[in-house]
Amino acid sequence: MAIIIKNSMKKKIFIGIVILLLGFxxxxxxxxxxxxxxxxSRPSLSVPPGVPGHIIETSKAFSEIANTxxxxxxxxxxxxxxxxxxxxxxxxxxxxxxxxxxxxGFPKKWKEQSLGSGVIVSSDGYxxxxxxxxxxxxxxxxxxxDKRSFAGKVVGADPKTxxxxxxxNARDLPTTVWGDSDKLQVGEFVLAIGNPFGLSHTVTMGIIxxxxxxxxxxxxxxxxxxxxxxxxxxxxxxxxxxxKGNVIGINTAIFSKTxxxxxxGFAVPSNLARSMMDQLVKxxxxxxxxxxxxxxxLTPELSQKFGLADSKGAxxxxxxKAGPAEKSGIMRGxxxxxxxxxxxxxxxxxxxxxxxxxxxxxxxxxxxxxGKEYRLNVTIAEYPKEPGEAAIESExxxxxxxxxxxxxxxxxxxxxxxxxGLNGDEKGxxxxxxxxxxxxxxxKIKKGDVIQEIDxxxxxxxxxxxxxxxxxxxxxxxxxxxxxxxxxxxxxxRAS
Numbered sequence: 200m201a202i203i204i205k206n207s208m209k210k211k212i213f214i215g216i217v218i219l220l221l222g223f224x225x226x227x228x229x230x231x232x233x234x235x236x237x238x239x240s241r242p243s244l245s246v247p248p249g250v251p252g253h254i255i256e257t258s259k260a261f262s263e264i265a266n267t268x269x270x271x272x273x274x275x276x277x278x279x280x281x282x283x284x285x286x287x288x289x290x291x292x293x294x295x296x297x298x299x300x301x302x303x304g305f306p307k308k309w310k311e312q313s314l315g316s317g318v319i320v321s322s323d324g325y326x327x328x329x330x331x332x333x334x335x336x337x338x339x340x341x342x343x344x345d346k347r348s349f350a351g352k353v354v355g356a357d358p359k360t361x362x363x364x365x366x367x368n369a370r371d372l373p374t375t376v377w378g379d380s381d382k383l384q385v386g387e388f389v390l391a392i393g394n395p396f397g398l399s400h401t402v403t404m405g406i407i408x409x410x411x412x413x414x415x416x417x418x419x420x421x422x423x424x425x426x427x428x429x430x431x432x433x434x435x436x437x438x439x440x441x442x443k444g445n446v447i448g449i450n451t452a453i454f455s456k457t458x459x460x461x462x463x464g465f466a467v468p469s470n471l472a473r474s475m476m477d478q479l480v481k482x483x484x485x486x487x488x489x490x491x492x493x494x495x496x497l498t499p500e501l502s503q504k505f506g507l508a509d510s511k512g513a514x515x516x517x518x519x520k521a522g523p524a525e526k527s528g529i530m531r532g533x534x535x536x537x538x539x540x541x542x543x544x545x546x547x548x549x550x551x552x553x554x555x556x557x558x559x560x561x562x563x564x565x566x567x568x569x570g571k572e573y574r575l576n577v578t579i580a581e582y583p584k585e586p587g588e589a590a591i592e593s594e595x596x597x598x599x600x601x602x603x604x605x606x607x608x609x610x611x612x613x614x615x616x617x618x619x620g621l622n623g624d625e626k627g628x629x630x631x632x633x634x635x636x637x638x639x640x641x642x643k644i645k646k647g648d649v650i651q652e653i654d655x656x657x658x659x660x661x662x663x664x665x666x667x668x669x670x671x672x673x674x675x676x677x678x679x680x681x682x683x684x685x686x687x688x689x690x691x692x693r694a695s
Contacts, residue, residue: 264390264444265402270344270373271319272437274394275328275351275365277336278312316393316437317341317365318446319374320476324349324367327476328436329451330356333363341367344400355479359419360467361451362475375438378445380468383410383424391428391450391464393437403429408463413547415465417452422551423465424448430464439466448472474555488556489582491522492529493687494546500691504678505534506570512536513549515566516680517687527577529566531680531687532655536572537565553579603668603677603694605637606630610661611649619647620684626659627651627682642692645683652680668694 315332319325326341333339339351349367356363387407395401405428412423426439430453439448448466478485495501497510505514512534518525529535535543539562543549556562558581565574608628609615616625627649633639651658653667654677671677671694679690 260442261390261404264440264442265392267444268375268390268392268438268440268446269400269402271375272344272392272400273317273319273326274342274397274399275315275317275326275332275436276312276340276342277315277333278338279335314394314397314433315435316433316450318436318438318449319372320377322370322372322374324369324372325354325476325480326351326365326367327449327472328363328365329449330358330361330363332436333365334358339365341365342399343369344373355483355485357475357479357485359485360471360475361418362449362467362472362479364476364479375440375446376444377469377473378441378443378447380410380424380447380470383407383441383447383468385409388442389426389428389447390440391426391430391434391437391466392440393430393434393450395429395431395433397433401434405429410468411544411548412465413545415452415454417465420471420551420554421547422468422471423451424468426464426466427462428464429460431460434464445469471551471555486558487554487582488558488560488579489523490529490553490577490579491519491524493517494535494549495688496546497534498691500676501678501689504676504689504691505532505567507534507567511542511544512567513543513546514689516689517682523577523580527564527575529564529575529577530568532568534567535564536567537563539563554582603639603671603692605634605639606644607632608650608661608664619649621649621682625649625651625682626657628658628661628664638693642679642690644679644681644690644692647683649682650679651682651687652678654678655680 313332315328317326317328317332320327333351333353334356336353339353341349341351343349347369349369351365351367354364354366385407389405389407391403391405393401405426407424408427409425412425413421415421415423417423424439424447426448428439430450434450435452437450438446439450441447447469449469449472450464450466452465453460454463454465475485493516494513495516497505497507497512497514499510501514502508502510515524515529515531515533515535518529518531535549537543538549538552539556541552543552556579558579561576561578563574564577565572567573608630611621611625611627611629613623615629616623619629630639630644630646630648630650633644633646650664653664653671656663656667658664658667673694675694676691677694679692681688681690
């Protein structure tokens with residue numbers, strides 16, 4: 200009887216185990232089918248709980264960008280011979296007997312090494328970088344991502360935009376893809392890649408803080424992208440790339456009071472850099488377009504004097520005789536509103552647009568003159584050599600004092616005009632002193648400036664100046680037309 204009971208218990212246990220296994224199997228099948236229907240799946244064991252999936256994907260995307268672009272980023276090491284002037288008496292042969300003292304105290308020249316970055320732009324070895332990275336270099340060494348080293352040679356450089364092109368003797372190199380910097384928006388994510396402080400292929404992330412930055416004081420032609428991506432010494436010449444991995448700028452400089460990163464970096468936009476690079480590779484130099492005018496920014500005071508609702512546009516301060524502008528009918532006092540179909544926001548945007556126009560190109564200019572708009576066709580010429588500046592050297596007892604607030608002037612003679620580098624036929628009065636803190640100083644009037652008009656009235660002599668100035672009312676804003684070493688412009692000051 201006991202044997203029969205024991206066998207019965209074993210049978211029940213076996214049946215229970217089978218039922219349990221069938222339950223697990225059916226549950227697994229049901230979970231799989233339900234997942235296929237609803238589009239859900241078993242969570243990945245590699246994803247930490249609570250971290251959104253899009254964060255993981257964004258992180259991977261930045262990593263992929265860095266892995267794609269980094270092979271085309273190079274380390275540029277340069278050696279320069281720096282010379283220092285030595286007082287002439289140390290050149291005396293007597294000091295040759297004391298070589299250790301002579302060399303220790305007064306070295307005449309020495310080698311200086313510096314580091315920078317660059318971007319490979321063609322598989323046959325052309326590299327774009329900054330001019331300040333390679334200028335005056337005796338030796339240039341380029342180190343690739345795979346640690347290979349090559350001697351570099353400067354193909355061409357443009358100090359006015361701080362762009363240079365270096366060539367190495369190599370083939371089948373990794374390259375980058377250019378982006379369109381004109382389409383950039385403030386707030387976009389960007390990566391800066393380079394060799395800060397010699398730490399090769401460092402990647403930093405930030406956003407575009409601003410576009411079209413001008414008057415920074417770094418180069419002659421400025422249209423910078425501003426970013427908060429960390430840029431430090433050694434990053435110069437490296438790429439600024441967007442989230443697609445396209446090069447949208449060449450890192451150039453930082454704003455810093457310490458010499459290190461403080462959240463403000465500047466890059467030459469890709470469209471400008473590429474234009475300079477193409478000319479340097481093809482011709483070995485950069486040629487720029489020339490309109491034949493001097494232009495200046497419109498301040499609220501100038502805008503009011505010229506009857507403008509805002510300060511957009513570029514004011515023509517002077518027109519070069521027989522230049523492209525004069526031939527087309529552009530006149531002094533015109534305000535250019537559009538250049539070749541694009542709005543002119545300020546003087547810098549016009550200057551950059553003209554400079555990037557190929558000589559011989561005909562463009563349409565929209566301008567404002569006397570409250571009316573006109574459209575003129577202009578054929579752009581090649582930019583000539585820049586004129587120099589001059590300064591007046593002496594004071595004169597016959598100066599007219601305080602005819603306008605803070606100014607002392609004398610009549611312009613042929614002798615003074617020659618000192619200032621001006622044509623002997625020029626007329627006007629010369630500023631010989633500007634009182635510190637005066638309205639004239641605030642208006643940036645300087646010693647040596649020649650005032651040729653007051654409120655559109657000609658000033659040919661000192662008597663003209665006195666007569667016109669005597670009719671001005673105290674506190675009235677006055678429009679001056681000024682000639683500074685051949686560069687003409689308008690200025691607004693307040694009468695005393």
